[in-house]
Amino acid sequence: MRKRWPVLTRQGFKALLRQHRDALLVSLTHLLKHPVTTVLTLGAIAISLALPGVLYLLTTHVNAAFSGWDNRQMSVFLEPGSDTQAVSMVTEQIQALGSIARIETITPEQGKASLQASADLQTALATLEDNPLPTVLVVHPDVSLRSAAELESLAARIAALPGVDDLLLDQAWLEKVSATLQGFQRLSIVVAICFGALVILVIHIGLRIELLQRREEVTVTKLVGGSDLYMQRPFNYIAAMYGFLGASLALLLIKLIVWWLSPQLAALNELYGSHFQLRIPLRFAVTLIVATSFISLLSTSVSMKILLKQIRP
Numbered sequence: 001m002r003k004r005w006p007v008l009t010r011q012g013f014k015a016l017l018r019q020h021r022d023a024l025l026v027s028l029t030h031l032l033k034h035p036v037t038t039v040l041t042l043g044a045i046a047i048s049l050a051l052p053g054v055l056y057l058l059t060t061h062v063n064a065a066f067s068g069w070d071n072r073q074m075s076v077f078l079e080p081g082s083d084t085q086a087v088s089m090v091t092e093q094i095q096a097l098g099s100i101a102r103i104e105t106i107t108p109e110q111g112k113a114s115l116q117a118s119a120d121l122q123t124a125l126a127t128l129e130d131n132p133l134p135t136v137l138v139v140h141p142d143v144s145l146r147s148a149a150e151l152e153s154l155a156a157r158i159a160a161l162p163g164v165d166d167l168l169l170d171q172a173w174l175e176k177v178s179a180t181l182q183g184f185q186r187l188s189i190v191v192a193i194c195f196g197a198l199v200i201l202v203i204h205i206g207l208r209i210e211l212l213q214r215r216e217e218v219t220v221t222k223l224v225g226g227s228d229l230y231m232q233r234p235f236n237y238i239a240a241m242y243g244f245l246g247a248s249l250a251l252l253l254i255k256l257i258v259w260w261l262s263p264q265l266a267a268l269n270e271l272y273g274s275h276f277q278l279r280i281p282l283r284f285a286v287t288l289i290v291a292t293s294f295i296s297l298l299s300t301s302v303s304m305k306i307l308l309k310q311i312r313p
Contacts, residue, residue: 024234024237026234026237027238043249044202045242045243045250047253048192049192050253052188053250053284055184061278061279062181073140075167075168076158076159080132080165082135087137097154100140103137104140155167155169200296200299203299203300203303207303207304211304232308235300240297244293250292261278265278
């Protein structure tokens with residue numbers, strides 16, 4: 001015979017709403033009566049979420065900014081002191097290799113002017129009598145060259161030309177930057193898991209202490225027929241509020257950290273010619289709040305079931 005679930009009548013539904021209302025009021029009263037414990041718990045949750053959150057957002061935004069670059073271009077550094085004729089000769093030789101879309105020339109004067117835009121380098125450049133910067137040719141390969149082998153082959157032929165002092169293939173260092181950023185992203189996830197486990201442990205210990213202090217009340221409630229779900233309900237509301245308020249406070253901390261890092265990010269944009277801005281996406285904020293509230297509620301439900309079974313009338 002199938003098990004038949006009890007039908008929830010109108011009176012039963014009203015009684016259930018009253019129970020949830022009372023549990024919510026009890027949980028709010030508990031948080032207000034213990035402000036030190038509440039602030040410390042919320043602070044621990046916020047810090048645990050803010051640190052990996054900032055690291056994840058920073059690596060994600062920087063990786064997205066670098067992904068928009070043309071990583072096929074090459075920076076060709078000519079020998080120091082190359083005159084206009086030598087620059088033109090190297091340019092024609094590179095064009096003769098084929099598969100070249102265009103070549104941009106950055107003169108030493110243009111390079112120095114670009115560096116002087118940075119306040120940190122103005123003093124150092126002012127002490128130099130001569131301009132030590134070489135002429136740089138920014139080579140953009142044709143779109144037909146996509147594979148790493150083809151680009152490396154072209155780079156090797158350009159580097160072997162007379163008058164070329166050095167060559168930097170953007171694809172190589174961009175791949176290194178991307179790999180490093182992906183490593184930091186994974187690190188942020190590992191850190192978030194570790195801090196999350198610590199928060200769950202703190203909540204479990206706090207619930208155990210609270211339950212031991214109310215042992216007699218719980219025993220009497222069980223004697224008069226109170227269910228474990230009834231006694232567990234206020235703690236579930238406390239956990240949900242801890243998760244919601246802790247995640248909200250974490251978002252505020254992330255916002256403050258982003259504001260504090262804004263001058264450094266602006267300098268990075270100016271240095272690399274990028275235009276990325278570190279923001280908190282709405283999807284990230286909603287996911288953080290919902291996930292934290294759910295994990296807090298789930299861990300509390302499991303902890304309370306274990307702890308309540310240990311108390312017998």
